[in-house]
Amino acid sequence: MNAIEVQSLKKAYNAETTILKDMDFTVKEGEFFAIVGPSGCGKSTLLRIIAGLEQVTDGTLIMNGQDATYRRPDERNISMVFQNYALFPHMTVAQNITFGLHVKKISKEEQKKRCMEAAELLGLQHLLERKPRELSGGQRQRVALGRAIASQAPICLMDEPLSNLDAKLRSKMRSEVRQIQRRLGMTMIYVTHDQIEAMTMADRMMVLNGGDIQQVGEPLHVYNHPENKFVATFIGSPPMNMIEATWHQQMLQITDEWQLKAVRTGQEKLYVGVRPEHIMHASGGKPSFIGKVEHVEILGTETLIMFSINGEQWIAKWAGQWNFEAGEMLPLKVDIEHLHLFDFETEKRVETAEVLMMEALV
Amino acid sequence: MIAGKAQGQLKIKARRSMPSFVEGLLYLLPSILLFSVFLFYPMLKTIYLSFFLTDAQGNAELFVGLEHYSNLLQSTAFRTSMKATLLFVLYTVPAGIILALFLALLANQKLKGIGFFRTIFSSTMGMSVAASSVIWLFMYNPAIGLGNMMMKTFGMSEMQWLLSPDTALISVAISTIWMNTGFSFMILLGGLHNIDSHLYESGKIAGVSDFYTLRKITLPLLSPTLLFIVTVSLINSFQTFGQIDILTKGGPMESTNVIVYSIYKDAFVNFNIGSASAQAVLLFAFILIVTILQFKWGEKRVHYQ
Ligand SMILES: Nc1ncnc2c1ncn2[C@@H]1O[C@H](COP(=O)(O)OP(=O)(O)O)[C@@H](O)[C@H]1O
Ligand SMILES: [Mg+2]
Numbered sequence: 061m062n063a064i065e066v067q068s069l070k071k072a073y074n075a076e077t078t079i080l081k082d083m084d085f086t087v088k089e090g091e092f093f094a095i096v097g098p099s100g101c102g103k104s105t106l107l108r109i110i111a112g113l114e115q116v117t118d119g120t121l122i123m124n125g126q127d128a129t130y131r132r133p134d135e136r137n138i139s140m141v142f143q144n145y146a147l148f149p150h151m152t153v154a155q156n157i158t159f160g161l162h163v164k165k166i167s168k169e170e171q172k173k174r175c176m177e178a179a180e181l182l183g184l185q186h187l188l189e190r191k192p193r194e195l196s197g198g199q200r201q202r203v204a205l206g207r208a209i210a211s212q213a214p215i216c217l218m219d220e221p222l223s224n225l226d227a228k229l230r231s232k233m234r235s236e237v238r239q240i241q242r243r244l245g246m247t248m249i250y251v252t253h254d255q256i257e258a259m260t261m262a263d264r265m266m267v268l269n270g271g272d273i274q275q276v277g278e279p280l281h282v283y284n285h286p287e288n289k290f291v292a293t294f295i296g297s298p299p300m301n302m303i304e305a306t307w308h309q310q311m312l313q314i315t316d317e318w319q320l321k322a323v324r325t326g327q328e329k330l331y332v333g334v335r336p337e338h339i340m341h342a343s344g345g346k347p348s349f350i351g352k353v354e355h356v357e358i359l360g361t362e363t364l365i366m367f368s369i370n371g372e373q374w375i376a377k378w379a380g381q382w383n384f385e386a387g388e389m390l391p392l393k394v395d396i397e398h399l400h401l402f403d404f405e406t407e408k409r410v411e412t413a414e415v416l417m418m419e420a421l422v
Numbered sequence: 423m424i425a426g427k428a429q430g431q432l433k434i435k436a437r438r439s440m441p442s443f444v445e446g447l448l449y450l451l452p453s454i455l456l457f458s459v460f461l462f463y464p465m466l467k468t469i470y471l472s473f474f475l476t477d478a479q480g481n482a483e484l485f486v487g488l489e490h491y492s493n494l495l496q497s498t499a500f501r502t503s504m505k506a507t508l509l510f511v512l513y514t515v516p517a518g519i520i521l522a523l524f525l526a527l528l529a530n531q532k533l534k535g536i537g538f539f540r541t542i543f544s545s546t547m548g549m550s551v552a553a554s555s556v557i558w559l560f561m562y563n564p565a566i567g568l569g570n571m572m573m574k575t576f577g578m579s580e581m582q583w584l585l586s587p588d589t590a591l592i593s594v595a596i597s598t599i600w601m602n603t604g605f606s607f608m609i610l611l612g613g614l615h616n617i618d619s620h621l622y623e624s625g626k627i628a629g630v631s632d633f634y635t636l637r638k639i640t641l642p643l644l645s646p647t648l649l650f651i652v653t654v655s656l657i658n659s660f661q662t663f664g665q666i667d668i669l670t671k672g673g674p675m676e677s678t679n680v681i682v683y684s685i686y687k688d689a690f691v692n693f694n695i696g697s698a699s700a701q702a703v704l705l706f707a708f709i710l711i712v713t714i715l716q717f718k719w720g721e722k723r724v725h726y727q
Contacts, residue, residue: 134629160628
């Protein structure tokens with residue numbers, strides 16, 4: 061069953077700029093749904109519309125099978141965790157966790173019970189009498205989660221909840237949030253600009269750019285089959301390498317030495333993309349191209365090699381530790397099935413199999 | 423060896439801290455000088471003079487000890503003056519702050535054209551006491567004033583406003599509230615702006631009532647601002663002078679002869695500078711105590727973020 065259905069939703073703050081353009085998507089019950097996109101693309105606006113904190117300009121929002129477009133926030137059965145946690149500085153942790161429960165006529169004992177359960181789940185038992193200013197960033201984050209848990213709302217909205225934490229704590233909280241969501245079976249809509257969070261936490265993710273939906277799907281599918289050039293370069297770290305290729309009769313010319321036999325499509329040019337982990341050392345075989353090493357970052361378990369190819373800077377990611385001098389010429393190889401092609405005009409995905417002849421490496 | 427090194431460091435610290443203390447003083451010198459000339463010296467001089475009989479120029483002539491003080495505490499005039507002052511504070515401070523808070527809450531709403539009202543509500547801040555007093559002098563004029571015109575339209579009997587001992591103090595208080603609202607409004611609006619809007623959104627999602635929001639979110643988080651504005655308003659109110667001088671000159675029948683006005687009259691009309699000084703010292707002590715009490719009281723109730 062769908063927990064949320066968004067139908068041709070539009071949002072504009074003023075006549076000139078439309079923040080969200082004609083959105084359609086659904087979120088299933090019990091699903092961890094991540095909304096990811098660069099800063100300013102309208103993620104928070106979308107989440108706030110779902111919460112009822114902003115009004116839609118046009119379109120319909122269906123929650124739990126009922127039209128909720130114009131419902132008040134408290135009628136939507138949601139909880140929300142804000143980026144800055146929105147804790148009440150004058151209330152104790154316990155009061156913060158149980159805030160607002162009295163509205164739903166929940167007895168004092170039940171409130172206390174829920175508070176204890178949430179605190180136990182989050183390891184906050186010993187902090188219940190403290191004020192937010194006496195907590196660390198991570199503990200505050202947990203209190204904010206605690207409020208969402210204690211409210212027992214079936215839908216939980218989170219707006220970049222981990223972005224104020226340091227890297228180590230963030231990765232710990234990623235798995236904690238995910239586990240709690242699974243255990244409680246809540247429907248989670250999770251906004252983030254960090255594609256790693258979306259990749260690692262979500263059942264499905266939606267990539268936004270400039271108020272437009274770019275792609276919706278399971279993280280691995282989005283990673284392996286990006287619908288367009290934006291998704292290809294936004295998802296993945298380091299990002300997908302991209303270069304322009306031109307047609308010469310039935311050949312796709314990528315660099316001077318790298319050309320592929322192909323079935324020509326209409327356009328003059330194509331974008332060719334390769335993920336960093338798919339660029340390999342040619343090691344004796346025929347190299348696809350030669351890269352000139354510019355810089356090497358050895359990260360311990362893996363090595364990032366920045367090199368130039370036809371004036372573009374590309375990155376290769378190899379397992380293990382490798383050391384090259386700047387200026388060294390590296391023979392490199394890419395398998396055809398690892399190439400991503402994108403239309404030059406629309407930047408939409410072109411299925412590789414339709415264009416390239418798999419056996420025909422020249 | 424290590425201990426010796428530590429001692430050496432301590433010495434270096436001590437040697438450094440002396441010049442830095444002097445350096446600090448140098449930075450403070452301009453304000454210390456200004457404060458000394460315009461604040462500390464007059465204050466000490468006032469306390470000094472309150473123990474003396476003086477001539478018309480304010481030179482100390484005869485040491486009388488605490489005589490001024492004992493005279494004051496026994497005099498009915500001083501008691502009337504104290505009573506007028508306390509009543510005046512009581513009329514102006516709570517009403518003024520509640521009004522300003524109400525306006526600030528209104529102006530803090532996100533509505534179209536709210537900027538216009540913000541300007542209107544804070545406009546009295548830009549007006550001098552003299553100018554505002556003259557406006558109110560006209561308003562209170564029994565024959566042509568707006569005050570009586572309004573009373574007439576509402577079918578009530580005309581009033582003497584500033585001319586009757588029963589209503590004069592309240593009339594001055596009303597005009598004072600009007601004059602001070604702009605400032606209190608601005609400060610409170612600033613305080614409201616500083617409250618994180620996400621807290622209100624959390625409240626909306628939980629569905630708490632507006633009154634609950636006011637009581638449990640707005641007021642606690644506004645409490646530092648409220649304490650500040652209460653303190654400033656109290657001190658201001660205790661020291662009211664300009665509007666009294668222009669509107670009533672302490673009359674009728676001493677009913678608006680608040681303490682600062684009484685000090686002024688004793689010092690510059692009756693040339694009884696010793697007694698005026700004693701009153702000033704008493705007022706100072708009183709305000710000091712009230713303010714200290716207020717901060718003590720506020721310590722537990724004010725939530726600093
Ligand atoms: N209240 C508002 N009035 C006008 N424009 C706004 C308002 N809130 C957000 N915007 C604009 O909407 C766009 C999307 O904002 P937001 O949803 O916060 O982006 P994100 O959360 O993805 O970073 C931004 O360009 C921002 O400037
Ligand atoms: Mg945002």
